[in-house]
Amino acid sequence: MPVLDNTLDENVKNPYKVEITEVTDENKDGRVDLADVEYLLKNKKNILTLLEGNGDFRSDECIELLKEADVVVTNPPFSLFREFVAQLIAYKKDFLIIGNINAITYKEVFPLIMQNKVWLGASIHSGDREFRVPDSYPLQAAGYRVDKNGTKYIRVKGEGIEIEDYMSQHQHDTNCTELWLYFQAVINWIQATFPNYRGKLMKGLDWGIYHNKFGKGKYDPKKLETRIVELLEDEDVSHQKGIYEYLLDGEERHLSIRAFSSKMARTAYERQKGICPRCGKYYEIEEMQADHITPWSKGGKTIVENCQMLCADCNRRKSNI
Ligand SMILES: [Zn+2]
Known part of the structure; x- marks a missing residue:
């Protein structure tokens, strides 16, 4: 983070607490944003303090911070989502968090929805979602985009969100x-x-x-x-x-119908003497693919007697039928 002073090791994640009491448009760009916060942290009365521990939300010092909170706004670690929500509920905190839609089916979460204690918020109702990420963010996700200014975005699939749609449309229902x-x-x-x-x-x-x-x-x-x-x-x-x-x-x-083992494939290859039974041409074993003579759907088993080696072309043509 640029707001941390340079005495800190950049390779170590240093969890910290920031107390912001004043935010003004310091750089006069017409809006108040993180650049202004950064400026204020470096120059004025807003305070940055390092935490003693690793910043784990379950640690005593983080729980002490939680106790002070009126509203918690965050993107909790998905792997600890249940625990995180349980802690918020235990401390009776209002919260606004980002989570995977599957979270509504968790046994810790679903009852809260049924009791009208948790609602799904506004969301995109179809298609994928895109999130802007920091420049240093590793782009390993399946979908991502970098725009012409070099700003990075990751893309999250928007599949199967019917229940989410339903719930966001009904979030103001009284029961x-x-x-x-x-x-x-x-x-x-x-x-x-x-x-x-x-x-x-x-x-x-x-x-x-x-x-x-x-x-x-x-x-x-x-x-x-x-x-x-x-x-x-x-x-x-x-x-x-x-x-x-x-x-x-x-x-x-x-x-995921079982595939032929390489031993079965080799046996079938030797039996055919390297000839593809469809086109009659000779191939090396590496150029061929194992195929069910009688398809699994018609009762054919994944056994050597039901295995034939086809050349890549013939195999593709067969599976397209
Ligand atoms: Zn062939």
């Missing part, structure tokens, strides 16, 4: 009957569609989104249950938590 009915509808739909509850598999799935997408579809719970049992016994299904979504939308990728 949460409507929200309660909505969650009841989701739960009723799950119970009617998948009556056999399997905690380990069903916990943590995006049921709200499934309900919004598939809730009006016709599904036969008995047939679904039979398929679930079959899929659970199928050794080629390597992602069992994907079974429910697969049954709803039919997309095999949710199941």
Whole structure:
């Protein structure tokens, strides 16, 4: 931080406390912003003090600071989000925080929403969100942008925010009957569609989104249950938590169907003597890809007898059919 004096080691994060009692447009650029705060910290009565510890919100000195607060405004560490919210509630603080939308499903957070103690704020209702980040911020995120002035932005996917939309539109409701009915509808739909509850598999799935997408579809719970049992016994299904979504939308990728081992691929290659069975040409093994002769969806297993090596072109053409 530029506001820290130069005696501090730049490579060490030095948590500090800043007391700002006066902010004026010091640099006369027509607005009060962080540049003015920086100027004031260096020149006038605003005070910067280093903390003794590492600045962890759970430390005694940070709790002492929290006790003084009327409102907490921050971007808590996502990995400690639950703990952070629990601490705010324990100390009865008002707060304005940024969190992942999934946080509303946490067992520590959802009851607070139901009791009308926490609301979702204004947000973007569709598309991705972009956040400006400091110049020193490492750009490792999947999406980011640097504008012509060199200002950095990271981009966060705006997927599956129906519940968030709903809640931000209803944040001023005097009671949460409507929200309660909505969650009841989701739960009723799950119970009617998948009556056999399997905690380990069903916990943590995006049921709200499934309900919004598939809730009006016709599904036969008995047939679904039979398929679930079959899929659970199928050794080629390597992602069992994907079974429910697969049954709803039919997309095999949710199941991560087991791939052929390199040993199986080698055996098939030797058996074919390096010839691609589709185009009849010879290839090195590195140029070929292992393929299910009978597809998994038609009962073909991931075993050496069901493995053939295709050249990259033929494999691509086959999977495009
Ligand atoms: Zn070929």
